Amino acid sequence: MATRVGVVLFPGTNCEHDAVRALGRLGADAELVWHGSTSVGGYDALVLPGGFAHGDYLRPGAIARFSPVMGAVAEYAAGGGPVVGICNGFQVLTEAGLLPGALQKNRGLRFVCTTVRIRVERSDTALTDGVAVGTELSVPINHFEGNYTCDAATLDRLRDEGRVVLRYVGNPNGSVDDIAGVCNEGRNVVGLMPHPERASDPLLGSEDGSVLLEALLRTAATAAPAA
Amino acid sequence: MASDRQFSVQVEVLLRDGIADPQGATIERALPALGLDGVSGVRAGKSFRFEVTAADDDDALARATVVADRLLANPVIEESVVTVRPLGTAG
Numbered sequence: 001m002a003t004r005v006g007v008v009l010f011p012g013t014n015c016e017h018d019a020v021r022a023l024g025r026l027g028a029d030a031e032l033v034w035h036g037s038t039s040v041g042g043y044d045a046l047v048l049p050g051g052f053a054h055g056d057y058l059r060p061g062a063i064a065r066f067s068p069v070m071g072a073v074a075e076y077a078a079g080g081g082p083v084v085g086i087c088n089g090f091q092v093l094t095e096a097g098l099l100p101g102a103l104q105k106n107r108g109l110r111f112v113c114t115t116v117r118i119r120v121e122r123s124d125t126a127l128t129d130g131v132a133v134g135t136e137l138s139v140p141i142n143h144f145e146g147n148y149t150c151d152a153a154t155l156d157r158l159r160d161e162g163r164v165v166l167r168y169v170g171n172p173n174g175s176v177d178d179i180a181g182v183c184n185e186g187r188n189v190v191g192l193m194p195h196p197e198r199a200s201d202p203l204l205g206s207e208d209g210s211v212l213l214e215a216l217l218r219t220a221a222t223a224a225p226a227a
Numbered sequence: 228m229a230s231d232r233q234f235s236v237q238v239e240v241l242l243r244d245g246i247a248d249p250q251g252a253t254i255e256r257a258l259p260a261l262g263l264d265g266v267s268g269v270r271a272g273k274s275f276r277f278e279v280t281a282a283d284d285d286d287a288l289a290r291a292t293v294v295a296d297r298l299l300a301n302p303v304i305e306e307s308v309v310t311v312r313p314l315g316t317a318g
Binding site for chain 2: 174
C-alpha cells in the first residue's frame with residue numbers, strides 16, 4: 001500500500017500542489033488536508049507546505065498556529081508521527097512551539113529567491129533518514145523571513161543534541177550557525193526553509209530535493225502509525 | 228457582571244535588542260534626506276489597540292498581557308509593552 005501523506009492547506013498556502021505532486025512522483029499517496037480539519041488520523045506523514053498561511057498577517061505562522069488542524073498536528077507529532085514543515089510550514093511549526101527558535105527577517109533586507117547548497121548534518125531524522133552526513137544538495141529557497149534565530153542556550157542544546165538537520169553551504173539569509181533546518185527532540189518533526197518539492201524533477205533543474213522526500217517516505221513507512 | 232468595566236489597551240511590539248531590525252535601519256538611513264541631524268536609534272515595531280472588559284485595572288492588564296504574550300508578540304524575537312487605560316463602566 002502506498003504511503004499516505006497529508007499535506008496541510010491553510011488559506012494562503014501556495015506550495016501544496018507542488019508537494020503533492022513531488023510526493024506522488026515518488027510513489028506516495030499524497031492528499032490535501034484543509035486547515036479546518038480536526039483530525040489527521042490515517043496518514044503516515046504530514047507536510048506543512050510553503051506559502052503565506054493566513055496572509056502571513058501579524059507574523060508568518062502566527063495565526064496559522066491557531067487553525068483547528070494544529071491541535072491534531074501537535075497530537076500527531078507527540079505520538080511520533082513524522083511532520084515536516086517547509087518554508088512557511090517551518091515558520092508555522094516554530095510559532096506553534098513544535099520546533100524551537102524563530103525565523104526573523106533576512107539579513108540585508110532582501111527577499112531571497114535562488115538555489116542554494118545545503119549540507120545534510122544528520123541521518124537520523126524524519127527528513128534525512130538514511131541520507132549520509134555531508135551529502136550536499138541543490139535546493140531552492142524563496143523567503144523574506146528565513147533567518148533562523150534562537151537564544152544561546154537553545155542553540156547550545158540544538159548542537160549538543162544533534163538537532164541541526166541541515167546547514168547552508170554559504171549563508172544566504174543570516175541564519176545563526178548557517179542553520180537551514182532543525183528537528184524536535186523526538187527527531188520526527190523537522191522544519192526547513194529550502195523547498196525540496198521544487199527540486200524534485202529534472203524539468204525543475206534539480207532532483208536533489210527528492211533525496212529528502214524519499215527519506216521522509218522511508219520514515220513514514222516504518223514509523224508507528226500515530227492514531 | 229455589572230461591576231465589569233471597559234478598558235482601552237495599547238500594545239507596542241518591538242524586536243528584542245540583538246535581533247536585527249533591517250526596517251528600522253533602513254528608515255534611519257533615509258533620514259539624511261530630510262536634512263536633519265541628531266536623529267538616531269530608529270526601531271520599527273507594531274502597535275495594537277483594543278478594548279477589554281475586566282473587573283479592575285489588574286484584571287485588565289492580566290488579560291491584555293495574555294493577548295500580547297501569546298499572540299501579538301513572539302517572545303523569541305520580540306518584546307511587548309502593554310498599557311491599559313480605563314474607559315468607564317460597561318453594562
